[in-house]
Structures are given as structure tokens and as C-alpha cells.
Amino acid sequence: MLNYTIRRLLISIPTLLFISLVIFLLLDLAPGDPMSSIPLTVPPEVKEKMREALGLGEPVHIRFLNWLYQFFVVEPQVAWDHLFGTDFAEGKQRIISFQSRSPVMTVVAERMPQTLWVVGLSYVIGILIALPIGIISAYKQYSWFDQIGTFISMIGFSIPTFFSGVLLIVVFSVILQWFPSIYDTTHTVTDWGSFWYQVKQMIMPVSVLALYNAAQISRFMRASMLDNLNQDYVRTARAKGMSEKVVVLSHVLRNSMIPVVTVIALGVPTIFGGAIITEQVFQVNGLGQMLITAIYASDAPMVQTLTFIFAVLIVLFNLIADILYGILDPRIRYD
């Protein structure tokens, strides 16, 4: 397993380099100009100067290599300096956002907590809801519980978050006025009152996303449980005289978790990607929203860096899912 992991990690290096190249070229070829929001009164020569100041005067390959150097050497050094108080990155050029002229990584670090809190929490809640629903639905297939569970999953699947999000805002913010319609990122939790406010502003975005996640995972869980409930070894377990609880939770559930765990692991990178639409609807200042604004502003370094981080996470969690598969299922051997 260790050899396999190391091998996979080594393979992922050229993969990621290639991905970064593709992203870079795509962004370079894409229409859009970081100068487009500069007033027309600014003369073209000045604009040209500004463009050069952003480093856009260099040819593509130089810019790409520059970015690689900044991402893989300078930024880790900055992080190291920040953690241990050293000064390796002293005076070196970091990846700078075209919009804010501040280092991209600093902005990412600022935005990350909001996204992780809102989207991550919704993912965790979604899983916690989905697993019991999937298990009970499968165990009591075609019961009223299963029918209602299926119905709710279909709603979660088919209603897009920009609709359910707005619907919740209309009902709970406008009509009932229970929750604020906009997520206040600057809010800090200092006492019970402010904590309660934080909870209130998180309820709506979290529940919109949790419904969406739960719908998917509960379907996977149900299907996987149904697959296993009819297996012969379940009958064996009953013939052994094991209690129903042991049969379902220890025999069936453990075997059913194999595909579900993989699905859950593969879904984790999307948390970091943020829920772009939901973050927009509730004005959560997260990574998803940052990506959208960066795309609008043709902020190539920001888009490049963010997209690449997502790519790294996806490759990483693919590997984690594969390793989990090997751990959970003794039939799978990687060596």
C-alpha cells in the first residue's frame, strides 16, 4: 500500500504540471483584458505601461515558468516564514492578484474559513442526514419512510440551489424575518448573542447545500445497501443467529460503505471549490465567490492559482479514495 501511494504521488506530479499548463494556456487564450475596467480616458500608452507592470509583456512560456516558480518555490517559502519566523522568501516576487494587487495566497487564506465553515458544515450535515436515511430506506424498501425519503431526494436533486436558496430567503428573511438574507463575513463571535447570530446567518446557506448533498449521498447509500441486503452472506449472518442490529450495522452496512466512502471522499474537493452559486445567493465571501469575481475581472493569476489548487485537491482526494477503497475492501490489493 505504501509503495502504491508513493507511486501514485509520483505519477501525480507530471499530471499536475500538465494540468497547470493547460489552465495557463486556456486563460491566456481566453478573451478578456485586465485593463478593460480602466476608464477610457486613460491613454493607450499608459495602459500599455500598466500591462507591462503586471508582467504581461513577457512571452507565454516565461510567464508560465514564472508562475510555476512562484507557486512551487516562493509561496511555500512564504508559508514557511510565516509559520517559523524565518526569512527565506525575503524580497521575492509572490503571485499577485491583478485586482487587489495583494498576494493571491493571502486572499485565499482570508476567504478559506468562510467557505470551509459554510460549505464544509453543509457537507458534514448532509452526510449525517443522508446515511441514516439511506440505511433505513433500504432496510424498509418501499415503506412510507422510503417513499418520503425518495421524494425528498428527488427534490434535492432536481431543484437547483439558486431556486431553493432564493425561496428560503423569501420565506424566512422577507416574510417571516427569522434569518438575515445576507451572510455577514465580518461578524465575529464574542459571546452567546453573537454566536446565536452566527448560527442564524448560517442556517439558510447550510441547509440549502446540505439538502443537495444529502440527496446524492442518501441515494448512493440506499442503492449500495439494497445491493448488499440480498447477498447470501446476510442470510448466513441471520442463520448464525446474529441479532438484526448486528446483521444490518455490522455485516450489511460495512460492506455498503465501500462505494459510499469513495463518493464522499471524491466530494471533498468541491467543498474547497465552494458552492459558487450558493455563495453568490447568500453573499458568502468564500472561495467560490472569489473565483467568480476574478473571472469577471480577467484576474489571470487568481483564477490560475485557485483552479490549480482545486486540481491538486481533486488529484489528492482521488488518491485518498483509492487508498480508502483498499483499506475497506480486503479483496482489493494494490501491490
Added chain:
Amino acid sequence: MLDDPKVSKILVEVRDLKMHFPIHAGVLKKRVGEVKAVDGISFDIYEGETLGLVGESGCGKSTVGRAILRLYDITEGSVKIDGIEIGHTPQPDLRTMRPTMQMVFQDPQASLNPRMSVSAIIGEPLDEHTKMSKTEKRAKVMDLMDQVGLNRDFANRYPHEFSGGQRQRIGIARALALNPKFIVCDEPIAALDVSIQAQVVNLLEDLQGEHGLTYLFISHDLSMVRHIADRVAVMYLGRVVELASREQLYAAPKHPYTQALLSAVPEPDPWIEDKIERVILQGDVPSPANPPKGCNFCTRCPQVMEICKTDEPPTFEIAPGHVTACHLYSATNTESVS
């Protein structure tokens, strides 16, 4: 393997066992009928003997085995094991009785949990039904593995790492773990190749001798049943058509179905093989959802009579311990035992 089964105690008593599976159809999933997988069968199994249960695919053999152990909720009838009626005991109460009655399943691959190691599979019933310490359990598992001829070093391996024969040994060790009195062997050799079949059957016989086990041996392999069984019951479409001692049944089959079935056994000698007159049955087995009126076999019976198409045949005891359900014998012997 006792000399005279008649004198020993009845361990399993099955009376009028019926197992009907409902058929649901239509938009509202209304119950439109039932598959009569097992339709009123009765027999006894004496302590220490092996009762063979034969019949073609789909005749309800496996259903009988599972219904007797109450892996299904039976439709009707009574099942007594070791003097205790379990026919309609609710499932949770049955759990405490499971140690007495165990089952060896047909498909050794599918019937073992792929995520449990061999020692966990064999030892799990001990966790549930005994209060052994960890070391005692470990010792017991090792002892069981020795008994079925599995290398002790394999204890921490997983089922997929074994061959078919070894897996079936795991299944047998698992069934033995709680010292059962009665084991249903549901086609334990059907999934194995011939060289391994003999090993497994001999293992089952050895274990029977050692532990005084009682088997219900379900199989469609007539020669294997002849080898292992003391008495043989022949099933056709959910009913037992003939039940006799092995010698009686193989020497002088009475029911036309048994005759047809036995005549299908291939003969190793090609000279004799050429001269055998086989009883070839015409047509297919009727659907158990819609069995024919009268005798279940009347649609294919070479000696069918008028009465067969209207009246269900009662069971006649034509010789001591030899019963058959066929109208052919109503004239010779009017004494009905059912």
C-alpha cells in the same frame, strides 16, 4: 449413520409445511397470487441420520431447507426441532435456538462476508451465543479449522483468498462452531468441481461420525445422495413424491417421477449405457404459481390416469418406511398414512 433409524429418536419433525411467496403486480402492487414453492410436505429426520432431499431445479428443495431453519416466515405447517415447535416463533426468539440448527450454504463464495477474515467468520457466532474469553474463542476457532482441514495459518485471511473447496470448509467450520445437532446442507457441493466434491462430502461424513450430527442433505446429484444419505426424499413441484431408505429407493423406485429421475443417471459402462431404456419426460415443469389440479406430476407422468387430473394423491406406505404419493398404489395398498 445408524443401523436402524426407526429405533432412534425423531430430531426434526415437519408437518404440512407450506411456503408460499406472494406475487405482487400492477400499479398498486396488489397481491395477485403466490408461488407455491413448498406446498404441504411432511417428513421426520431421525437423530444421527442423513436425509437426502433430491429433485430438479426449482422444485423447492432449498426453500424446504431454509423454511425448516425458519430463515423464512413459513406460510403454514409445523416444524419441531429437538421437541421444540419453531414453526411460528417470532424471529427474535428464534435467535437463541439457532445454535442447535445450522446451515451449510450452496454458494461458498457469496455466503461468506467478503470483509471478514476467516477467524472472524467462524468466531462470530461464539461472540453472540457464548460467553467465552478471547483466548477460548481463539482456541475454538483453531480447533474448528483443524477439524475441517484448514491450515491454522490462514486464520487471518479473507474468503476471496481461498479456493472453492476451502471456502466451503470455512462454511462448514462456521456451521459447526456452536455444536449444532442438526445441519441443513443446502447443495453444499453444487458449486464445487468433482474432485473437491468428494473431499467435502467425506468431510461431512467424518464430522457426522465424530459429533453425531443429523443432516438434511439437499442436492440434485443423485449419486452423491446415494453415497451420503440414509433415507432419501424426492421432491417434485413443492411436494414430496416419494420417501424411502436409500436401498429401497435406488433399488425399486415406486413413483413414476422417481423412476424417471433415476433412469437419467448416466451409466459408466458404455455397453450397459446403450441398452438402458430411459424414461424421458415430456414437457416442462408447470409453474409453481399455477400448479395443475390433482397430482402435480399429472402433466408429465407417463402412467397418468383420469383420477390423477382431479384428485390430489394421498401418501401410501407401500413397504415399511417407504412412502409415496401416487394413485398407482391406491389399489394395492389402501392404507393411507397421511
